[in-house]
């Protein structure tokens with residue numbers, strides 16, 4: 001072990017970037033910048049994390065773009081991002097040792113696997129007399145700070161958010177450092193160093209990311225631009241219009257928050273400031289804050305539930321008689337179920353890496369309830385295809401829809417995709433955008449083409465079973481089958497109205 005008293009001002013401090021790929025409001029970076037030591041900024045790509053989940057394909061695409069921008073921002077301050085590949089623990093330890101770091105700092109992560117990794121790295125570094133400082137850069141309130149009176153975690157969103165909100169006065173966002181003193185990295189420290197291209201995060205042969213490139217400007221600058229666009233536009237009306245799928249009425253902050261291109265604190269403060277400056281009704285501000293609250297709640301669940309993406313939060317769901325139907329699963333994944341709203345959502349996902357929240361709920365409900373396919377199959381498809389695929393929000397969203405989660409939708413809540421379409425996409429614009437083969441159908445029939453008169457279908461050049469599929473299941477039968485399956489678990493009947 002090295003002697004701490006021999007620490008020298010020339011020893012650098014390592015800022016380990018993870019899900020905090022930004023310069024502004026980055027507490028670990030701000031800490032390093034004010035330490036008086038030169039800094040080395042690193043990112044470690046662990047292709048097969050020992051405990052955690054490897055990233056899905058769409059998230060890997062985002063990561064590439066985000067790291068490129070982060071490196072560019074650090075370069076404009078006179079340094080750059082050192083990219084390392086390998087096992088996180090071994091790589092960070094070897095690197096810190098090779099550059100004789102005085103300290104390593106990072107912003108905290110919250111899944112049980114990530115916490116286990118971080119705790120092991122912290123003790124190993126400290127055992128080598130390298131200091132470790134960790135910060136909250138990801139959440140408004142960290143999971144352990146919000147507990148019930150009896151000290152147990154919350155299981156109901158309303159109660160959780162009432163408690164969390166009471167004390168929400170997140171520290172104001174930190175400014176981006178004006179200047180950073182960078183420490184050089186000797187060749188010997190770079191055994192695991194790679195270029196961004198070496199990480200092979202982007203797809204090739206086939207390059208399926210054209211739609212993602214068209215849709216997104218990734219990274220910190222993209223986050224700021226998109227947030228401004230939302231706050232100066234649809235924010236004033238958010239509570240009223242957020243379910244209208246054809247409208248660009250939500251913030252689209254999710255991938256930026258996922259990768260930390262922006263912090264929840266920045267979004268929170270910017271929304272507060274915009275609401276004040278533009279005298280926006282508190283109803284819109286509050287609804288938007290509530291959605292950020294759902295993100296916090298998901299992290300609360302992730303922290304307390306060891307394998308949220310694998311294990312039913314409600315154990316009685318372990319007995320659920322899921323169907324193994326690969327044909328139906330593929331039809332759902334490809335947006336070929338014959339239910340236009342479900343298919344539009346699934347194609348939006350495939351083409352852009354994102355799906356509107358209302359469409360997520362309907363598409364997920366369709367898989368789990370109409371097709372009776374295990375929510376984990378849907379979760380892993382979303383994990384692979386969403387640019388915002390999030391360790392907390394994705395499984396929590398799926399378990400909520402399936403009914404197996406905390407404060408979940410009741411099992412008898414089976415979305416009717418036709419009614420949902422008529423209610424939240426009345427003119428069929430959303431469906432037309434993603435299903436060009438139905439483009440010429442009138443609004444009255446676009447959500448249920450199979451109920452449309454043959455002449456009208458012919459006039460719109462729609463041949464069911466050829467240009468567009470017939471429904472893969474009949475809604476009423478599928479609904480009854482789902483209710484029966486769910487009732488075997490719960491032995492209870494509930495309200496059975498169509499929504």
Ligand SMILES: Cc1cc2nc3c(=O)[nH]c(=O)nc-3n(C[C@H](O)[C@H](O)[C@H](O)COP(=O)(O)OP(=O)(O)OC[C@H]3O[C@@H](n4cnc5c(N)ncnc54)[C@H](O)[C@@H]3O)c2cc1C
Pocket residue numbers: 242250251252253254255257258291292293294295296298355356357358360361364382386388389390391393394395397398401
């Ligand atoms: C089956 C299913 C899977 C989902 N998977 C993910 C996922 O992998 N990653 C993800 O970020 N969100 C997920 N969500 C939640 C939600 O759909 C998205 O966060 C939202 O659509 C993102 O769009 P936005 O940024 O425009 O949201 P806005 O309406 O503008 O909300 C602002 C922010 O609040 C948070 N938020 C909003 N709704 C929710 C919610 N229901 N749960 C948790 N946080 C929320 C997000 O961080 C979002 O960016 C999922 C929902 C469902 C039903």
